[in-house]
Amino acid sequence: MANAARVVRSRSDSPSLARKGVREANLSPVLSLVEREKERVLSALRQLIAIPSISTKPENRKEVERCAEWLATHLSDIGMTNSRIVRTAGHPVVTGEWRDDQRKPELLVYGHYDVQPPEPLELWSTPPFEATIRDNRIYGRGTTDDKGQFFIHLKAIEAYLRGAGTLPVHVKVILEGEEEIGSPHLGKFLAENKEWLRSDVAVISDTPFFAPGVPSICYGLRGNVYMEVEVVGPHQDLHSGSHGGAVHNPIQVLAEIIAQLHDHDGRITIPGFYDDVRPLSTRERKSFRQLPWSDARYARELGVRKLYGERGFTTLERLWARPTLDCHGIWGGFTSPGSKTVIPSKAVAKISMRIVPDQRPEHIAKLFTTHAQKLCPQTARVSVKCLHTGEAALVPLQSPGVEAAAVAMTKSFGKKPVYQREGGSIPIITSLKRMLGIDTVLLGFGLPDENAHAPNEFLDLGNFFGGILAAIHFYDELSRRIERKGE
């Protein structure tokens, strides 16, 4: 069906003025419903946030399941049909659908209902799984990443179905439960549901505005290659008095390996690492430089004295279009209060690399492993495993989806969006393109300082309700740009 769609490039080409008129007239009850229902919408979002669907913690498995059930019920409640919990080898995918017998564009809405662990808990001002509103923001784990953001689409769909009794597009919703752990079973799900998934365009709301009050459309994401490195020294913990001076301390060895992963210019030292990196075009570098940005302000916001990174690139270039390497966790030896004098038997670090087009994740994982092994001295042993990978993605700017999104953002927020890339990863985008030929529009409503993955995650309520209006316009604008044939 997607292949049969004819792309209508501009509004003047839209199918018929009559149809357009009907639609525009129909939008006002839909839009006004959002304004009237704010309290009810927030109360439902609170229920969703309250479920600690932390995909990476085995002990939260039941909570992830409970979240899937809550969502399947909710999809039915808002008027979608065929709402299902689709089993995978990991956490389930929740799906829902709405269609009528008219010719309409096919839209795929993707979101993920799993969340990051909330730790360190002591840094949250209010409990992570008790959504709390202050300063026109809703705080809680998953508010922006991604429960609060995909909820925008569920509320837009609900507003259409309750306000107008119909939708200008056919919608399929898929809500994944494993995005935060690298979507290990999503590929299989996509392959097994290929026919059902075919669509003209996909939309994902899981990215931030460029700045508060500056809506943006994100057209590029980095991929990710997540590794775990374990250094083993003596076969058991040793007394540092009796044995200090004879063995290479595994914490020291691990530190020496990590310290050698960057050179003095902040470049990653893994041989071959940069070989496939697609260079930034002069045009793109210029467009990045035109965005409102201040290194000094950004450093102040992060609380660092000085920024750090690969020499020869601006901060936005490093964040969006250059590959990076970060340590996410390290542990070894005695970590309680007090002073145990032990030479630990081992030390472990979690390290990931954000990759860009055209780096290949499996190849990068291999290069990393070889390099870490080479850096490990003869006095210790190292083992490296790859926890997950995801490809980078770039979406074409000249496409009906991106154009519809730009108009929708302008209508809802009163100003034209800027075009930006983002440093994070949403692996499904590459899969949708490669497996189903679908381009994805990244219509994000977060904010740059929203604390995704950190304590005190929040979603701005202006962006949230504005996002529902934008989604309503987006579906409408899509239907003006994509005409269905052959049905």
Next chain:
Amino acid sequence: MANAARVVRSRSDSPSLARKGVREANLSPVLSLVEREKERVLSALRQLIAIPSISTKPENRKEVERCAEWLATHLSDIGMTNSRIVRTAGHPVVTGEWRDDQRKPELLVYGHYDVQPPEPLELWSTPPFEATIRDNRIYGRGTTDDKGQFFIHLKAIEAYLRGAGTLPVHVKVILEGEEEIGSPHLGKFLAENKEWLRSDVAVISDTPFFAPGVPSICYGLRGNVYMEVEVVGPHQDLHSGSHGGAVHNPIQVLAEIIAQLHDHDGRITIPGFYDDVRPLSTRERKSFRQLPWSDARYARELGVRKLYGERGFTTLERLWARPTLDCHGIWGGFTSPGSKTVIPSKAVAKISMRIVPDQRPEHIAKLFTTHAQKLCPQTARVSVKCLHTGEAALVPLQSPGVEAAAVAMTKSFGKKPVYQREGGSIPIITSLKRMLGIDTVLLGFGLPDENAHAPNEFLDLGNFFGGILAAIHFYDELSRRIERKGE
């Protein structure tokens, strides 16, 4: 009293043959009692091991107290007088005494009843606080460090008092509860009990044999300077996708600092660190080389492919007479199973330096702090604190205490002991010398692979019961070498 003691240099000078004869005749009921009472002795030791007196854990405070109470009762039970629990600002010191109205040498027995934390628990074959006998060894936390070892003296004292109704020396026992955390309140205790503590010689059993079957007398120990280093980057955890490429990851900064603490020759890079190190004499280097030692066997025992350390020194020189630096613990970021993509706000490491004569602990702590601050880049902040310090110690070989110990070891174990140094620290030795002018004999009964500070700590039962006999001989030999005057 100690100042009034005349040191008798050799056995031919001993006070009177008649007195000597009486004593030798009296030893056999004392010695044979040990053989008969083995089961009862082990059962009491089991009770002592069962108390988790972990001084570094605030939550174990009551257990430390319970251990002190158990010991005070036990000192009374074995016939000591004046057994007391002496309060300090931290964990208490337990003291006991035995004296009669005869002229006898004054002996001070020191031990520590606190133990290291047992973690990692999963590596223990049997529970750490449930003493278990297998292969003629007793396993459990504190069996060798130091509960099992000071218990040897309590059982020697008990054997004298029950078998002969008297002791050839006046004995004062002090059992500390804070040795594993650097004895923060012992100095005050010593200063406040100076008069009572005055003795001709002190004995500590808290060191190992040189090798199984090779008894040794330890005449040197290293000191210790224990630091904690915290690197702080952004004011809170960040998403590595959104911010990776802009900030210097605190784990990376900490790793870079640690990696720079040793150079390629395994030498510590802290400026001025080696300035006060007393060089090894040619004679001492020669005597180390004559000990039965194999680097290959040692590496095999530890389970490492290759030893590591300061170039230009043998392994024994590095372990006993050269200062070293080790990381004891490191932590930061996400350390649970799974893959959280966070740039942590901070990372922390516990690092200590074993020091040798004539390095001064406070000076070394200062040099370390300055160096760590210098190594921290402008992109992060570092804070360094000193958790505790202890001086190194060397005991003169030509002293009545060391000579009595050598004879006692020979009588009990059937071979002459070797003289060795040890890499660990027993801070009280320097304090006893400096504050009270008392030399300490290190009469240790552990084994080099006894897992002190590690899982599956044990004490060889041959060494334990042989140790009781050696202590019995030691007290007797002491009384032949030190004559009391002026009483």
